[in-house]
Amino acid sequence: MHSYTLHAPAKINLFLEILGDRPDGFHELVMVLQSIALGDKITVRANGTDDIRLSCGDSPLANDATNLAYRAAQLMINNFPQAHDNYGGVDITLTKHIPMAAGLAGGSADAAAVLVGLDLLWNLGLTRPELEQLAAQLGSDIPFCIGGGTAIATGRGEILDPLPDGNCFWVVLAKHRSIEVSTPWAYQTYRQKFGKNYLNDDQSQRARRKTIHAGPLLQGIQHRNPGQIASHIHNDLEKVVLPAHQPVAQLRQVLQSAGGLGTMMSGSGPSVFTLCREQAEAEQVLAIAKEKLNDPDVDFWLTHTIGHGIQIMNN
Ligand code: C5P
CATH class of the missing domain: 3.30.230.10 (Ribosomal Protein S5; domain 2)
Incomplete structure (x- = not known):
């Protein structure tokens, strides 16, 4: 071939x-x-x-x-x-x-x-x-x-x-065309504002750390419970990216208020997503968010988890 x-x-x-x-x-x-x-x-x-x-x-x-x-x-x-x-x-x-x-x-x-x-x-x-x-x-x-x-x-x-x-989710995804966030910038800014040394690289503690930090979300995934998953989504990088990019904070708020199970920024942003149970619900969230925002700089996608x-x- x-x-x-x-x-x-x-x-x-x-x-x-x-x-x-x-x-x-x-x-x-x-x-x-x-x-x-x-x-x-x-x-x-x-x-x-x-x-x-x-x-x-x-x-x-x-x-x-x-x-x-x-x-x-x-x-x-x-x-x-x-x-x-x-x-x-x-x-x-x-x-x-x-x-x-x-x-x-x-x-x-x-x-x-x-x-x-x-x-x-x-x-x-x-x-x-x-x-x-x-x-x-x-x-x-x-x-x-x-x-x-x-x-x-x-x-x-x-x-x-x-x-x-x-x-098990339909996903409404949105991103400002004119805003790009550099991942190194996001992590460095986080380090300056909230940094603390991390020296523990004990492998045997790794399994325990996962349940300590992401426990309720992991339980939701284990039980295929969309509501529990969506109510425990989390992203520490929101603390630096949202204050630096007000339009992204606004987009996040509009998406959140448009419905669905939960809204969060992805990775170092600036894309924001809402998790929905059904395609029809996601289509509705998309329509409401588009209308409320009415911003030609924002691209939307309707997609699903795979x-x-x-x-x-x-x-
Ligand atoms: O590994 P990758 O090249 O994708 O990471 C891009 C940048 O993101 C790194 O150069 C670093 O600044 C930051 N980063 C980090 N800690 C991680 C992953 C990425 O500080 N765990």
């Missing part, structure tokens, strides 16, 4: 708690991550040269090593030089649907798709843990993006444990 086309789903954070500042500059987290159907399309194709050639369609993304998708291909070449010799370079075509710098792991999902795509294209037969280990070298959210679904993440976000399929990460669309 000379090409694979993959679907790379975005994620939302049902939970993001910052436990403290790590000596390596990252933050120790407890996160619950959830894949949603909104996703990018990535094609990887053997190009008969030695090179990586990345095309991002009409998106403003760079097509060089500043793009995570490009770096993912470089990482595969560095780790599997023999496969690169055998199969040659790769054309990567990226069709963006996930908004950028939105807290939805769009760049991470694309990088995860390139790792999976090259594993397929080069017949490497890598296991999920092997792919996740490579992914962790590129970014904290990329291991999750490979398998997707519902998972709890600890460490800097790269240590994953799958959770029972929480695939139980998987990168998937082959066709080949």
Whole structure:
């Protein structure tokens, strides 16, 4: 097979708690991550040269090593030089649907798709843990993006444990087109305002920490109880992003008052989501929020949670 086309789903954070500042500059987290159907399309194709050639369609993304998708291909070449010799370079075509710098792991999902795509294209037969280990070298959210679904993440976000399929929500998603939030900025600002040292890296405490911090949400997921899940969603980064971006705080408030089970910012923002039980309820929330806000700068999406990460669309 000379090409694979993959679907790379975005994620939302049902939970993001910052436990403290790590000596390596990252933050120790407890996160619950959830894949949603909104996703990018990535094609990887053997190009008969030695090179990586990345095309991002009409998106403003760079097509060089500043793009995570490009770096993912470089990482595969560095780790599997023999496969690169055998199969040659790769054309990567990226069709963006996930908004950028939105807290939805769009760049991470694309990088995860390139790792999976090259594993397929080069017949490497890598296991999920092997792919996740490579992914962790590129970014904290990329291991999750490979398998997707519902998972709890600890460490800097790269240590994953799958959770029972929480695939039960319709999601109204909204983002200001003109507002982008840099993830490093959000974490650094949090560190300045609320930072506390985190030195405890005792692995045996990790399991306990998950239940201490995300317990009620985890119970909701365990029992597939949408109301309990939605009433325990949480995101510490709201404390820095919302005061810095008043329109996002207003959007969050409008969405929350439009109905649904619960509203939260995703990741480092600025996208905001509302969880709903049914499609009809989500459509109503969307209509009410659009009318109340009446802001042409805000894009809305109606999507739903899904139980998987990168998937082959066709080949
Ligand atoms: O790992 P990734 O490259 O996706 O992280 C982007 C940035 O987000 C990091 O450079 C860091 O500033 C911040 N970050 C953090 N703690 C984490 C994850 C990310 O401070 N656990």
